[in-house]
Amino acid sequence: MSTCNGISPKNGSCSGAGCCQMNLPRGVRNHQGYFNPLYNTTDRKWRATPCNYIGVIANEAFNFSTTYLSSTAFYNATVGSEKTIVMEWAITRNTCQEAIVDKNTPYACVSNHSHCITNDAGYACKCSIGYEGNPYIVNGCTDIDECLDNVTYPCAGICKNTLGSFTCSCPRGKSMKIGVCVKDHMPIWIVPVVGTSLLLLALCLGGPFIMRKIKLQKVKKMKQKFFIQNRGLLFQQLISHNSDIGERMIITLRELEKATNNFDRARVVGGGGHGDVFKGILDLHVVAIKKSKIVVQREIDEFINEVAVLSQVNHRNVVKLLGCCLETEVPLLVYEFISNGTLYNHLHVDGSISLLWVDRIRIALEVARALSYLHSAASMPIFHRDIKSSNILLDDSLTSKVSDFGASRYIPIDQTGVTTVVQGTLGYLDPMYHYTELLTRKKPSIYRSNDGDNLVSHFEKMLATSNLFDIIDPQVMKEEDGDLQEVATLAAKCTKLRGEDRPTMREVEMELENLVVKKKLVPSITTPGRNDKDEDQVQYMSVQPATNESSKQYTTEEEILLSASYPR
Structure with missing residues (x-):
């Protein structure tokens, strides 16, 4: 329960006699407001505004003024005009995952191109990006033709609508530069020539590496073959x-x-x-x-x-x-x-x-x-x-x-x-x-x-x-x-x-x-x-080579210095 006990109201601060503002925390499902009967609004100082008001309004849309206490300014600024009121609502108290598997309550997001959003109170449905409409009915979400709304979806070139999106391209001979189609400085034939050249360069540079990889794979397979063949x-x-x-x-x-x-x-x-x-x-x-x-x-x-x-x-x-x-x-x-x-x-x-x-x-x-x-x-x-x-x-x-x-x-x-x-x-x-x-x-x-x-x-x-x-x-x-x-x-x-x-x-x-x-x-x-x-x-x-009269023999050379080591 929140109360306002102040007796000296100030501009921008609605917390006292004549005005009481309270922030509602996220997730609150019930709220009840009432006026204390001890306050006598028939007194002379309240005669200008004998009515009592309770409302829910976005915090950023309301700024208290002391003139609201002695005139109809508050009524004119709220009830008499359109102000943003935030009311979050949800279907049941289930999350999206629970709602999908719940057999007792039908799943509400029935339209194609829609998705479920879990909030504090339960879940809600929303059309997917690029679609608009009612996600709670069959085929309620329809494709947005972005090409018809050049303000929201600007395209300085050729716009083409697609399901859920759109493409924006420039005519031949032009290219997109910072959202604007500008004329190309090089001939059209340069592009395929440069592309082909880059491809040939990549093959020349990467060819030896690819061939080496192929050769290594072949050698590896041969080793495995000989290993099995040699038992x-x-x-x-x-x-x-x-x-x-x-x-x-x-x-x-x-x-x-x-x-x-x-x-x-x-x-x-x-x-x-x-x-x-x-x-x-x-x-x-x-x-x-x-x-x-x-x-x-x-x-x-x-x-x-x-x-x-x-x-x-x-x-x-x-x-x-x-x-x-x-x-x-x-x-x-x-x-x-x-x-x-x-x-x-x-x-x-x-x-x-x-x-x-x-x-x-x-x-x-x-x-x-x-x-x-x-x-x-x-x-x-x-x-x-x-x-x-x-x-x-x-x-x-x-x-x-x-x-x-x-x-x-x-x-x-x-x-x-x-x-x-x-x-x-x-x-x-x-x-x-x-x-x-x-x-x-x-x-x-x-x-x-x-x-x-x-x-x-x-x-x-x-x-x-x-x-x-x-x-x-x-x-x-x-x-x-x-x-x-x-x-x-x-x-x-x-x-x-x-x-x-x-x-x-x-x-x-x-x-x-x-x-x-x-x-x-x-x-x-x-x-x-x-x-x-x-x-x-x-x-x-001791270092003489063997003659041809010997077969299947080991002959040796003089011992050499070990200049390198090959650890296994």
């Missing part, structure tokens, strides 16, 4: 079922391209008939990346299983397989990099000085240990099938590393045969392969004695007749200390024709170990008695 999913499954295989076993092609400067030919450090070996830097480590040539698709499954098995091989005398890339047509293999060349390079040098006898015995023992491990100690027996001097790498301390498992196969423990496919290098194959002549109808011709014997046959004859000096390296004859006969006898056992007549690699390993212990042969790459000339020869021979 990448199978390899991932093998990894998921074997925690021993590292999560980083699968390497992306992008990483290898970065590591080898996009397989720069200057990075090639070896190769053969089956592919090239690149030197690269991966995770701040120097690695060897084997890029093989085309293989038969049916061998891919076998290749994946082979990689999975070799990834579990952990022996100091076996080159460690670090991972593989399956995003190329032929999978890429990544091995640890061995910097000092192959045993072939160190044996076949110009000059009279080659590897010392003690180093040769030690290397033979290390290779025997590696093969014994692969045959017996690995989770599944692995047969290399191409052991030769060019497939034995040497590090800076002349420690041997068996490498190149391209011809190898893993054999389940319950199977006795190796394989029906014969692979390897002539002169190093299992003697039984020679005997059965599965490769050719000719005998190996790597070596021939004066009598026409190959290397193995000639060696066995010399051993049987105690004439080893005719075939043994003269340097070995000078350096050996009574152990040559034992080593030669062991070598002869290993070249027996029938596999069951040959010792196992474990037996070879034990016999060589006994020989080393008995003779106290200390592994070392430096032996007293070598002069500077010998040292120069050894240093030179």
Whole structure:
């Protein structure tokens, strides 16, 4: 309840005797006004205006004047004239959302092109912009023809009415400038010419970018195709079922391209008939990346299983397989990099000085240990099938590393045969392969004695007749200390024709170990008695390239400084 108790009225302030003004808050639904009967309006001072008035009027439309108390000015200014009265009304007390779903009360906004407005009292309907009329009846909202009202909707050009709106355009040869059509300064034909020029410019500038995106998408699809074709999913499954295989076993092609400067030919450090070996830097480590040539698709499954098995091989005398890339047509293999060349390079040098006898015995023992491990100690027996001097790498301390498992196969423990496919290098194959002549109808011709014997046959004859000096390296004859006969006898056992007549690699390993212990042969790459000339020869021979007699080998170059790192 509001009251006005003032007794001294002022202009502009209607709050006291004779005038009482009250602001109605928004949302008020009921209001009642009345006069206090204690006020005596028959007194002489009220005789000029004996009537009482109550009204609702917009606040900005009324300004109190003290003359209203002693004259009919208020009546003349309000009742006797048109004044704005604000009366907000609504349908029911529901919001628009409630009214739409209310099944008891029909929705009032039935006209097309109308919309609902929620207010404090309920909701009301209104025609949409560009329409006028009654939104509470069907088709009550009609389109406004804006072109007929140039004052409200000014258009200095060609006006065209549309449903709910209008368009204003200029005639040909003119254009709209600040609401006015002005004549164009350039010929009409300039517009299409300029547009065409801009289009050609955009194509020239954006064409290479678009082509590059298309090329990248094509390369991405090819990688995915090769990954699936190379049984990448199978390899991932093998990894998921074997925690021993590292999560980083699968390497992306992008990483290898970065590591080898996009397989720069200057990075090639070896190769053969089956592919090239690149030197690269991966995770701040120097690695060897084997890029093989085309293989038969049916061998891919076998290749994946082979990689999975070799990834579990952990022996100091076996080159460690670090991972593989399956995003190329032929999978890429990544091995640890061995910097000092192959045993072939160190044996076949110009000059009279080659590897010392003690180093040769030690290397033979290390290779025997590696093969014994692969045959017996690995989770599944692995047969290399191409052991030769060019497939034995040497590090800076002349420690041997068996490498190149391209011809190898893993054999389940319950199977006795190796394989029906014969692979390897002539002169190093299992003697039984020679005997059965599965490769050719000719005998190996790597070596021939004066009598026409190959290397193995000639060696066995010399051993049987105690004439080893005719075939043994003269340097070995000078350096050996009574152990040559034992080593030669062991070598002869290993070249027996029938596999069951040959010792196992474990037996070879034990016999060589006994020989080393008995003779106290200390592994070392430096032996007293070598002069500077010998040292120069050894240093030179460590970087000699392999000859054409070797196949499927890793040859290396001198170690380069790591000038850049490529973190993965």
